[in-house]
Amino acid sequence: MPDPVGAKRSIWIPHIRNKMGCNEESVLVGHSSGAVAALRYAEEFKVKGCACCAYDDAMGDDNEQASGYFDGPFDWAKIQENCGFIVQFAGAEDNLVPIEIQRRVRDCLLPKVNYREDPEGDHFFEPPFDDLISLIEEQCVLSQSK
Numbered sequence: 001m002p003d004p005v006g007a008k009r010s011i012w013i014p015h016i017r018n019k020m021g022c023n024e025e026s027v028l029v030g031h032s033s034g035a036v037a038a039l040r041y042a043e044e045f046k047v048k049g050c051a052c053c054a055y056d057d058a059m060g061d062d063n064e065q066a067s068g069y070f071d072g073p074f075d076w077a078k079i080q081e082n083c084g085f086i087v088q089f090a091g092a093e094d095n096l097v098p099i100e101i102q103r104r105v106r107d108c109l110l111p112k113v114n115y116r117e118d119p120e121g122d123h124f125f126e127p128p129f130d131d132l133i134s135l136i137e138e139q140c141v142l143s144q145s146k
Contacts, residue, residue, distance in 0.1 A: 007033035009040060009068035016041050024048065027136060032096070032123065036069045042079045048143065050079075051087040051136050053123075054105045055097045076108040085139040086113045089132060091121025114139065 003011045016022045016037065027049040030038035035052030042050050056074055058064035080086065086109055090102035099117075106115045114135065 001034065001037075006063065007037070007067050007069075009037070009071075012037045013041055013044070017045065022047065027051065027140065029132070029136070030054070033064075033067065033069075036067075039074060039079055040069055042082045043075045044082075046082045047084070049085040049087070049136065049139055050083045051089075051132060051139075053089045053091070053097075053102075055101045056105050056108070057101055059097070059101070074108065080109060080112040083112065084143045087132075087135050087139060088113050088115050089121070090115065090117045091123060092117060092119045093121060094123050096123045 001012060002015050022028065022041065024046045026047050028038040028041060028047050030052045032053065035054035038050050038052050039054055058070040064070065088106055088109065090099060092099045094102065106113055116131065116135070
């Protein structure tokens with residue numbers, strides 16, 4: 001992604017749409033700032049699905065606040081409407097995003113979200129993340145059968 005440190009909304013959303021070619025057949029997979037970008041993208045555009053480890057709060061971090069993702073409330077209804085499916089992973093031992101924030105995102109995405117919480121999970125920096133791949137594949141198959 002461009003601008004990886006600042007993760008600016010004004011740069012990432014157009015990049016996802018125009019450079020990456022994201023469309024209604026795409027599955028957005030986002031982690032951390034990428035997850036917030038995926039949610040904001042889904043407010044505006046339809047996607048096949050969204051898989052994320054997400055938060056909805058700058059958490060007092062100046063860089064997060066400057067990103068532009070937290071300038072207004074999230075449109076949770078529009079995100080659900082625009083996503084064929086939503087998968088959210090959360091780590092109960094996340095050292096960057098409190099589990100309460102991750103659960104709040106889950107609650108805002110209900111009933112659409114397929115939520116998975118790892119009681120020992122941190123911020124999911126360590127690959128591989130086989131559970132993520134399996135769940136995305138499962139959701140894609142389910143969405144084709146509808």
